Amino acid sequence: MSRTVLTAVPGPWESDLVTTVEGTDGYAVVRRCADLPDLLAAAAAGLGEVALVSADLRALDRAALHELTQHSVLVAGVVAPGDEMGERRLRQLGLEVVVVADTPAPDLQDRLDELTEGAGTGLSPDDEPPPEELPAADPDAEPGRVLAVWGPTGAPGRSTVALNLAVELASRAPTLLVDLDTYGSSQAQALGLLDEAPGVAAACRAADQGTLDLPALARLAPEVGGGLRILTGIPRAHRWTELRAPSVAHVLTLARQLVRFVVVDCGFGIEDDEELSYDTIAPRRNATTLTTLEEADELVVVGAGDPVGLQRLVRGVQDLGVVPTPASRVVVVNKVRAAAVGSHPERRISEALGRFAGMDDVVFLPWDPAAVDGAMLAGTSLAEHAPQSPLRRAVTSLADRYAAQPVSRRERGRVRLGR
Ligand SMILES: Nc1ncnc2c1ncn2[C@@H]1O[C@H](COP(=O)(O)OP(=O)(O)O)[C@@H](O)[C@H]1O
Ligand SMILES: [Mg+2]
Structure with missing residues (x-):
């Protein structure tokens, strides 16, 4: 049985991404959400196991991601090719898996497997912010x-x-x-x-x-x-x-x-x-x-x-x-x-x-x-x-x-x- 996927990806490459998901073995899109409230409602109704959210999804924030995980939905980020700012933002929100929108189906499948087979929620544990956001770390400094x-x-x-x-x-x-x-x-x-x-x-x-x-x-x-x-x-x-x-x-x-x-x-x-x-x-x-x-x-x-x-x-x-x-x-x-x-x-x-x-x-x-x-x-x-x-x-x-x-x-x- 395929895993159910919700998409909330307002960009122009949304339909290609949906086609790519359909091209994987283990995943099927069950709902293409128009916006964040739509996504949260679908998650609350238990419609999806995985959500694909893009960096430009309006009002996407840490609280919304937390809410998705409360509904047992695993979340992966999606960015347009070359959108480094978007990727950085999604990672700072705590997403561990971020894929580029034009990723081919086998690669997308691997990344989603990574998400669904990992033990976590798709959100990085809060004690480990991504290293790129830190200024020069002092390795000898004691933690606060x-x-x-x-x-x-x-x-x-x-x-x-x-x-x-x-x-x-x-x-x-x-x-x-x-x-x-x-x-x-x-x-x-x-x-x-x-x-x-x-x-x-x-x-x-x-x-x-x-x-x-x-x-x-x-x-x-x-x-x-x-x-x-x-x-x-x-x-x-x-x-x-x-x-x-x-x-x-x-x-x-x-x-x-x-x-x-x-x-x-x-x-x-x-x-x-x-x-x-x-x-x-x-x-x-x-x-x-x-x-x-x-x-x-x-x-x-x-x-x-x-x-x-x-x-x-x-x-x-x-x-x-x-x-x-x-x-x-x-x-x-x-x-x-x-x-x-x-x-x-x-x-x-x-x-x-x-x-x-x-x-x-x-x-x-x-x-x-x-x-x-x-x-x-x-x-x-x-x-x-x-x-x-x-x-x-x-x-x-x-x-x-x-x-x-x-x-x-x-x-x-x-x-x-x-x-
Ligand atoms: N050791 C103290 N001796 C006299 N007055 C105190 C002392 N500690 C606090 N206060 C006074 O008690 C009031 C309440 O203190 P505050 O620290 O604001 O309490 P809280 O934060 O628990 O509400 C303040 O007017 C403060 O100046
Ligand atoms: Mg006080």
Whole structure:
């Protein structure tokens, strides 16, 4: 039995390509789709096993390719003879098999066999961008590590910790701070940057469209001094749909090659609305946080050191148990003060967390409104505004944990971009 093929190839060589497919032994065109929506509908209806898509197919992006793979459709790219730009774009979108439109039937058959007999989905795994898109790689460079800074609702200080941890790490090695809190981004303002900065929305859009490579990411994530780069967040929460899981994952993958530390300020929500819906393709409200938690190497959980904050922390850590997260985890209790929990607050909190939640490795950050308010007002970090403050010192020793760690050889070398 032939494998069923869907084509979505608007160019003038579409009919020749269909004839070529018909000339193969194992493949038959079952539908010639007029456009991308037509293709996605055919895939959703289970009509095809393989899709041929061309570089000039309107609105073709990473999310669409991901959707095709969700419907178990293997995708191959098609380009006009000599269209190197088109081929490059399709490969940057992650397609492993790209054929030239005038390929003769036996060769086309070989390439499609390659696609259908390989174990994968036709999309390259996201940790291996094609080598041609990288500037001169430094083979000795260690890969970047992704630190997810997460915490429950109630403003425990996720953003304060993420920013200041990133600043401390940046003083040791190139670091990128990514604001992925889609409920309430804040890093642009904390650093006195314009809200209109392109930021993470532009990076995800470029990832979607297959135009995000290292130089593009470096342009979108400007240096703000002290070895720190930033990808600012979405200025309005309703724009969360712009940040889809596959593009967030791609941004983080490239970021590992750009810098040594990637610190992500995550939104609090981790419930997965996929369970509420039969539509597995719809954008998921908490996809950014869930994707970050899944991709990250290190998890920093931030809770507030008052009774409500501590209870949310314990429940939050329980909730984390049902989603993929890094094995390496540090619990940070912030805003620690006797007024909220009684005398010897660190000892009390340690005892409570140890007893009720089995947490023994807890880092404490003191209540220090003068330092954080002053830094926020000045649009800068604790390191710059209040370098001697107890809070800054505590963040420094938290950073020491990560800066001192040996790096696994699991990932490939990071790339230096003329810094
Ligand atoms: N250690 C601290 N001492 C005093 N105030 C703090 C401390 N950490 C954070 N804050 C303040 O708490 C508020 C919430 O912090 P933020 O980092 O924005 O929380 P989140 O990102 O979790 O919503 C901010 O006004 C911040 O200045
Ligand atoms: Mg925040």
